[in-house]
Structure formats: C-alpha cells, structure tokens
Amino acid sequence: MATIKDVAARAGVAVGTASRVLSGSPQTSPDSRSRVLAAAAELGYIANGPARSLRRARTDVLGLLVSDIRNPFFSELAHAAEQEARAHGYTVILANANEDAAQADAVLDVFASQRIDGLLLSPQGPKTPRLEALLASDLPIVLLNRSIEGVDAPLYGTDNAGGVAQALKWLQRRGHRDVAFIGGPETFSTGAERHDAYLAGREAHGICTDDALVDAGDFLADGAAEAMLRILDRGALPTAVFGANGQTTLGAMRAVHERLGAEAASLIEFVSFDDVEWFAFMSPPVSAVKNDAPEIGRAGVRGLLALINGGTATSQRIATTFIDRSAGSAA
Amino acid sequence: MATIKDVAARAGVAVGTASRVLSGSPQTSPDSRSRVLAAAAELGYIANGPARSLRRARTDVLGLLVSDIRNPFFSELAHAAEQEARAHGYTVILANANEDAAQADAVLDVFASQRIDGLLLSPQGPKTPRLEALLASDLPIVLLNRSIEGVDAPLYGTDNAGGVAQALKWLQRRGHRDVAFIGGPETFSTGAERHDAYLAGREAHGICTDDALVDAGDFLADGAAEAMLRILDRGALPTAVFGANGQTTLGAMRAVHERLGAEAASLIEFVSFDDVEWFAFMSPPVSAVKNDAPEIGRAGVRGLLALINGGTATSQRIATTFIDRSAGSAA
DNA sequence: CTGTTAGCGCCTTCAC
DNA sequence: GTGAAGGCGCTAACAG
Numbered sequence: 001m002a003t004i005k006d007v008a009a010r011a012g013v014a015v016g017t018a019s020r021v022l023s024g025s026p027q028t029s030p031d032s033r034s035r036v037l038a039a040a041a042e043l044g045y046i047a048n049g050p051a052r053s054l055r056r057a058r059t060d061v062l063g064l065l066v067s068d069i070r071n072p073f074f075s076e077l078a079h080a081a082e083q084e085a086r087a088h089g090y091t092v093i094l095a096n097a098n099e100d101a102a103q104a105d106a107v108l109d110v111f112a113s114q115r116i117d118g119l120l121l122s123p124q125g126p127k128t129p130r131l132e133a134l135l136a137s138d139l140p141i142v143l144l145n146r147s148i149e150g151v152d153a154p155l156y157g158t159d160n161a162g163g164v165a166q167a168l169k170w171l172q173r174r175g176h177r178d179v180a181f182i183g184g185p186e187t188f189s190t191g192a193e194r195h196d197a198y199l200a201g202r203e204a205h206g207i208c209t210d211d212a213l214v215d216a217g218d219f220l221a222d223g224a225a226e227a228m229l230r231i232l233d234r235g236a237l238p239t240a241v242f243g244a245n246g247q248t249t250l251g252a253m254r255a256v257h258e259r260l261g262a263e264a265a266s267l268i269e270f271v272s273f274d275d276v277e278w279f280a281f282m283s284p285p286v287s288a289v290k291n292d293a294p295e296i297g298r299a300g301v302r303g304l305l306a307l308i309n310g311g312t313a314t315s316q317r318i319a320t321t322f323i324d325r326s327a328g329s330a331a
Numbered sequence: 332m333a334t335i336k337d338v339a340a341r342a343g344v345a346v347g348t349a350s351r352v353l354s355g356s357p358q359t360s361p362d363s364r365s366r367v368l369a370a371a372a373e374l375g376y377i378a379n380g381p382a383r384s385l386r387r388a389r390t391d392v393l394g395l396l397v398s399d400i401r402n403p404f405f406s407e408l409a410h411a412a413e414q415e416a417r418a419h420g421y422t423v424i425l426a427n428a429n430e431d432a433a434q435a436d437a438v439l440d441v442f443a444s445q446r447i448d449g450l451l452l453s454p455q456g457p458k459t460p461r462l463e464a465l466l467a468s469d470l471p472i473v474l475l476n477r478s479i480e481g482v483d484a485p486l487y488g489t490d491n492a493g494g495v496a497q498a499l500k501w502l503q504r505r506g507h508r509d510v511a512f513i514g515g516p517e518t519f520s521t522g523a524e525r526h527d528a529y530l531a532g533r534e535a536h537g538i539c540t541d542d543a544l545v546d547a548g549d550f551l552a553d554g555a556a557e558a559m560l561r562i563l564d565r566g567a568l569p570t571a572v573f574g575a576n577g578q579t580t581l582g583a584m585r586a587v588h589e590r591l592g593a594e595a596a597s598l599i600e601f602v603s604f605d606d607v608e609w610f611a612f613m614s615p616p617v618s619a620v621k622n623d624a625p626e627i628g629r630a631g632v633r634g635l636l637a638l639i640n641g642g643t644a645t646s647q648r649i650a651t652t653f654i655d656r657s658a659g660s661a662a
Numbered sequence: 663c664t665g666t667t668a669g670c671g672c673c674t675t676c677a678c
Numbered sequence: 679g680t681g682a683a684g685g686c687g688c689t690a691a692c693a694g
Contacts, residue, residue: 014665049444050384051687054670075406094425113380278609345681382671
C-alpha cells in the first residue's frame, strides 16, 4: 500500500508538501498541488488512518453504544446518526450492549482503546465502572433516549410526556374508559416518564383510575405478556390496551390472544408507544405514537460535534407523531 | 491519558518489559508482571489503538457494509456478527450504503483508510470502482446474502431455494392453486434465486402456472404494492400471495387492502420470505420462511477470520425455518 | 511556498 | 528475563 512518501517521490516534492496538498492546506502552489494529486491518483493512495490519528491525537471516529440494535428504534437512530456523522467527516463505530452492563463495559473499553473523539450513549441501567471512568475523563458524551442518574451530559430523546398525551387524547376521542396500561421498568427513564405521564393524565381524559388496570413489564414481549395476564387475572376486561413500547404492545397482544382468543381480542383496541408499519393490518388496526428516531440520532450527533468543537450542547426532546388508524379516521 | 511509558516508569521497569507483560508475552518474570499490571491498573491504562495498529500493520477491525441497517434482516445479522467478532477480539465498524453505489464507495474509502483487516460485504448491485480496487488488493473479503457477478469471494447467505420449497409445500398443503408471487429485482441474486425457484417448483405443487399471477417489485413496500396492483389489474383473484421478502409482503398486503377492502383481503392468505413477529396477529395469520440472519452473520465472520489467518473459507447456505401460523397448524 | 525533521505510542529486534 | 533503540506513516514546527 502506497505511503505519502511514495506519493511525494513520484510527484518530485518533499513529504511535507505532499502532506499539505493532501490535507488541503492553502500553502501550496498550483504546480505542486496538481503533481501531488496526480501522483496520489496514479498510486491509488489512501492515507493511513491509524498513523494520522496517532499524530493528530484525534481519530474523527464517534462511538455509538446502543442497548439493542435489533430494536427498530435504535436501528433507525443508528442509521440516521451515521449519515449525519459522515456528512461531517466522522465515522461511527456501532456497538451493542445487549442490555447487559458487562458487555457495555467491554465495549466502552474498545471505544477507549480506539480513542474515539466522542460518545453517543444510550444507557442500559445505572452507571458502570467504565462509564464512571469515561465521565471523569474529558471525553465528550451525549445521552440518547434514556437519561441516567448522576450524569449531566445533554440528552436527546423522545418527548415521552407529549407522546402519552397524544395517546390519551385518542383514547378519550374513542370513548375508552377501561384502559389497561402496560408500562416498562421504572429504572429506565423512558419507562418512568411514560408511566408517570399516563397516571397523571388519565383522569382528565375520562379514563378509569383503577390501578388494577395498570402493570409493568420489562419493555420486552415476554415480560409484557406476563403483565397483561396479571391484569386479566384481576378480573379486568379493558376495551383498550396501551403498550408503553413496541415489544410491550406485542407481548400484551399475544397475552390477550392466548387468554381470550382471537375473536374477543378483536374487540379490544391497542395503542402503542412506537409505531410499526404492520399495525395497519391488525384487526382492529393499531394506532401508535411514532418516535422520530432519525431526528434523535441526528440531533445527538450535532450536539456531540458541538461539544467536540469546544462548544456547548443542550438537551432536546424530539416531538412524536400520532398515527391514527382507527375506524373513523381519515387515514 | 496514560501511556505505556508512564506504566513502565511507575512499575520501575523498561517500556519493553511493560509491553511484553501487557501483551501477554510469556517471557516475563512473575515479579515484573505483577508490578506492571498493578501500575497499569492504578493509572487506568488503556493501550492506544492507533499507535498499536500503526506498528503492527493490523487493526483488529472488520468492516461490515450492509445495504440498509433498518432492514431487520441486516440488523439481526449485524448484531450477531458483532458479537462473534468481539468474541474473537475484533471490533466491527458498521456502515450503510443506503442501496446507493456512491455511498457504498464513500464507505469503502473510509474502511480502506481505517485499514480494516477484512470486509464483510452485502453488495447492492454491480461492482463499483472502489470495490474493484479492494478486490484487486489482498484484503480478505466475504460476501453476505447476495452474490455479485465476477467476484469469487465466499458467500454466506440464505438457502433461497430451500426456503421457497418450504413455502411451496405449505401452499400445496393449504390447497392453494391461484397463487400470486411478488418477486424482487432480478439484478439481486436473492431476487433471481427466489423467483427461479418459485417458477421451477410451482407446477409440481399444484399451483397454477399462469404468469399473469407473477410480478416483481424492488424488494421495497411501494414497488411491491405496484406489482400487486398490476396482478389484480390483470383480472386475477388469487387465494394466496407469496411475498419474496418482508417489505414485499407489506406492500402486497397494502395493495390488497386498498384495492379489495379489509373483508375481501381477509380471505387471502399471505406467505412471506422473511418472518415478522406481528404476523401472528394479522387476519388471517401470516406464515413465513424465517431467515437465520444471526447464523449468516456468525458464519460470515468465521469465514472472514479464517481468511485473515491465512486459511480458506467456503461459501455456505444457511437453512431457513418455516413458521406455520395457518388455522389448522399446531402453533 | 517548500524541504527537513522530530516525535505521536507502541512493538520488536538486538544485545546483554 | 530485561533494557535500549529503531521505526511504522503521518503532521506540524521550523528553517530557509
């Protein structure tokens, strides 16, 4: 693989000149510029990133740590973040933590070793040792989606209260009184915020305040199914179910189908925080609060780049959109 | 950030000794070993990856280029590939090409600059200039999911013929004769293979061979919807529809619902190449050929690592599983 | 505007 | 088993 020395030799200039031309420094004559560029093209020269990173003490690489890339929310977010970063000349290294603190720490070590210029973090739970170390260092960090206690990095996330309000309004418009709410873990800020917003708003929207109708899972399908079964076991028969995220809605629906059968299930309307295209074809169709995952990813990258460039970044809540697929709706 | 020099000084040994200890060389005394390790821990030492890469002329980084990370198939594949790579001490850089050759080339440049040790590639279309250059170099490469003309790198992908055969058997068992098939682009090997397997096998499974029932989209929902409409416009009224991938099934279903209404749509059974959990709750439930995306990702990484280590790798077709959700089925 | 050179942090050979 | 030193490819500082 050709080095800058080869390029310089072929162009008949010194390495310094070649370096200046290739990194776009203005201090170069048109003559050497064209000769260096030509030589580089002929040799198929591609700069050695590690060498450049070593010398410049920066890598132009951002680390993105998500809890589970298979979650559509995160895969859309990651996609958008990568696009935004590349538009600014940065590369993104993506890693999963699998909702596991030990894996998260292993990944953070890799990131540290790679000397990433900044970290986009969607935290799993409480602070881990590696994370503490990173926070103590001067590595620029922004939080995505979930906040974490004792960390004051800027947060880019969904407007959970706003999203729940949209769902509540829809429930009221549809005339639902007996609504089951399946939340997520209180230890996740997203779980807590959605839960709190629901409890705070239900009465004003004409929804029964019996807490027998409220339970929580773990934001995964199985946990949500169990929560739904607990509600049914208490003798409640809701006319609508509100799932606090996509997997939760899936689990709740599975529980309802298995316990009550498809026919009875079709009498229950589901609303979901997190939208899925297939909702249009369920019976009845499922309406949903749609997260703007791409915008969260882009805003997070912009904030992080501001931090990297010595500026400041402020937390941002990205608005949700309500997708109404109920019978009477225009769509 | 602490360097190996700091560690050596604190441990009272030479940098060479520190390096040997930290990289697990056996030629170290227990004494210096423990002192170096202690010093490293106290300093929170994490080796500088770029410096190490520069010196060793390898990075322990693999590049993974997929056409669209938002596609669940690829997000699962990427997740598994990353896990497998990490288990072997490698880091994965993930990038999207957005089904766009120019973006793919931009990404390949970044990969080349990062001096990745190997490339996992899910090609979009024909060879691009950058890809040609990479193939000409001695960079180890494996193909994922799709093959590409004129490239003889090992391919790790779905057993398309086997998957189609599973669907055909199911269609026969369900007694369907008038089956619509919505394929993907012939320019993708996956599209061509599924299409060919369907045409070759339909007659033997008692399915009508009228080509008015066959059309192709672009593996995206909109294109598939248009293909479905073309079939309906020809006056055909299938009792079952076979979508050649997940988005295709989505588009076909949308077209059927919009054109015929929900009631008539519920008389048509859908089968899909690519499984989605929500299929269980459609009416009627959708059966599907489930790709083993995680295994494809793992096998690809294993093959690539074999190549990197100077061994050989052979193409592999990963078996599919049929998920039968039809009325009479046990599930 | 250009050439020369030091040195980023690490590994590895070469002596001892 | 250990210390000393060179050099990977690049950029930036310094002369000219």
